[in-house]
Amino acid sequence: MRKQGPGTKDSDLLCHIPIMQDLMAARETFWINTQYGTAQNNRSRQAMMSAKEILAAEKRLQRFAPYLAKVFPETRPNGGLIESSLVPIENMQRYLESRFGVQIRGNLWLKCDSHLPISGSIKARGGIYEVLKLAEELTLKEGLLTTENDYSILADPSFREFFSTHTIAVGSTGNLGLSIGVMGSKLGFKVTVHMSADAKEWKKERLRSEGVEVIEYAFDYSKAVEEGRKQAKEDPCCHFVDDECSKDLFLGYAVAGRRLKHQLEELNLWVDSNHPLFVYLPCGVGGGPGGIAFGLKEAFGENVHCFFAEPTHSPCMLLGLATGRHDQIAVQDIGLDNKTEADGLAVGRASRFVGKLMEVLLSGAYTIQDDELFCLLQALHDTQGIQCEPSALAGMAGPARLLQSTVGMQYLKDHHLEDKLKKATHIIWATGGNLVPEEVMRGYLTRGK
Ligand SMILES: *Cc1c(COP(=O)(O)O)cnc(C)c1O
Numbered sequence: 001m002r003k004q005g006p007g008t009k010d011s012d013l014l015c016h017i018p019i020m021q022d023l024m025a026a027r028e029t030f031w032i033n034t035q036y037g038t039a040q041n042n043r044s045r046q047a048m049m050s051a052k053e054i055l056a057a058e059k060r061l062q063r064f065a066p067y068l069a070k071v072f073p074e075t076r077p078n079g080g081l082i083e084s085s086l087v088p089i090e091n092m093q094r095y096l097e098s099r100f101g102v103q104i105r106g107n108l109w110l111k112c113d114s115h116l117p118i119s120g121s122i123k124a125r126g127g128i129y130e131v132l133k134l135a136e137e138l139t140l141k142e143g144l145l146t147t148e149n150d151y152s153i154l155a156d157p158s159f160r161e162f163f164s165t166h167t168i169a170v171g172s173t174g175n176l177g178l179s180i181g182v183m184g185s186k187l188g189f190k191v192t193v194h195m196s197a198d199a200k201e202w203k204k205e206r207l208r209s210e211g212v213e214v215i216e217y218a219f220d221y222s223k224a225v226e227e228g229r230k231q232a233k234e235d236p237c238c239h240f241v242d243d244e245c246s247k248d249l250f251l252g253y254a255v256a257g258r259r260l261k262h263q264l265e266e267l268n269l270w271v272d273s274n275h276p277l278f279v280y281l282p283c284g285v286g287g288g289p290g291g292i293a294f295g296l297k298e299a300f301g302e303n304v305h306c307f308f309a310e311p312t313h314s315p316c317m318l319l320g321l322a323t324g325r326h327d328q329i330a331v332q333d334i335g336l337d338n339k340t341e342a343d344g345l346a347v348g349r350a351s352r353f354v355g356k357l358m359e360v361l362l363s364g365a366y367t368i369q370d371d372e373l374f375c376l377l378q379a380l381h382d383t384q385g386i387q388c389e390p391s392a393l394a395g396m397a398g399p400a401r402l403l404q405s406t407v408g409m410q411y412l413k414d415h416h417l418e419d420k421l422k423k424a425t426h427i428i429w430a431t432g433g434n435l436v437p438e439e440v441m442r443g444y445l446t447r448g449k
Helices: 010-015 020-024 042-048 051-071 073-078 090-100 123-141 151-155 157-163 175-187 201-209 221-233 247-254 256-266 287-303 316-323 352-358 370-384 390-404 406-414 418-423 438-448
Strands: 030-032 086-088 107-112 167-172 190-195 213-216 238-241 277-282 304-311 364-368 425-430
Touching: 010 020, 020 316, 030 406, 051 073, 051 123, 051 151, 051 247, 051 256, 051 287, 086 256, 090 107, 090 370, 090 390, 123 157, 123 167, 123 175, 123 238, 123 247, 123 287, 151 157, 157 175, 167 175, 167 221, 175 190, 175 201, 190 201, 190 221, 201 213, 221 238, 247 256, 247 287, 247 352, 256 287, 277 287, 277 390, 287 304, 287 352, 304 316, 304 390, 316 352, 316 364, 364 390, 364 406, 370 390, 370 438, 390 406, 390 425, 406 418
Parallel strands: 107 425, 167 190, 167 238, 190 213, 277 304, 277 425, 304 364
Antiparallel strands: 030 364, 086 107
16 A cells, blocks of 8 residues: 555655654644646546536525525525625734734635534535435435425425435534534434544534434544444445545535635625635545635636645644645554544544545645634634634634745745735635534633633
């Protein structure tokens, strides 16, 4: 499996990769992707995923909008679409400047997926999309529905009865399970969630209260997915939502690219060769940030620059990309423990499928310590009155880290971005938090202080 020359130890080979020392020592680090923008993979990228498929996913979500508006009243203001607001965070920008001692040129915005309806996290994009697509496929096949129908009929008891003969299973650190569980059981599916040891107690309780079966593991995310996949295989009426390689999840996330484009237009925020867009996304296994980055690249091309953020103890995507080994290497292989309070990011081995797609699309990635996440969580609450879970703050350090690191500055120089920074838009993708119980949030805020 590993490529090794005669007489060279694997660890010796890895040590030649500059960033490896930092990763192994769980030090905060910033990495620029040297393969970014190289064209040779473009063809294979397009073969795997196309703009046409993203459009089809967007249309499918529109078909379901009347149903969602009916069964989830909180989606009504947006006509049954699951979308979040984009808000300016000037006070936080000033805070970051003084905290990190760097001027952040351009404007800072927060993309509030933390407050997406139904499940309060980024997983409300991909996870719910995959469940809806399955529901559509099953009912179309049985002739119970046509794509011309008003999908609000899916709320009828007869459909719930039909779906109750099917099971959906998923392995999760928490939020994906929450999205699949809430959406699946609303439609009438039986849902089984295989939870990793990192999953927060309140997420499991919430699911059980929705009638979802929660199976707990003493191991991390990769194991929970593996077990879930194995058990699901034995049941022909079971659909397994495979977070490590699902194209449907990915497409559900990718729709965000076109949606953001409209949102920016409505706010009169320009993105073009003189107005660069920088986006900072927290990364776990990769599907969420990868899908969104893919959608953004389709929407904005070379004018958008995407960076992933991971905990210092779980930098699986950065490790996979920097070594070129993707899922053939785990953070445990370089001596890290994959232990982080950022439960949404507690993943030791990245998705190969996403890593391969990101090889030429991702500008860079960085790692951040847990303590830092709590400080930023508390600061966002103090300066803007917005509450997020720890994972969601990983992107917040992005602009400062880009502008403070030598390789980051070199990236800006290489892409002729230095003079355009004052016209730049920086978007921090806040990925979760709205469902965090009050007393848990109080604990987070106290730790931040
Ligand atoms: C899942 C999750 C992420 C990362 O998404 P992946 O698809 O695992 O990379 C980030 N933040 C939160 C809050 C999440 O739940």
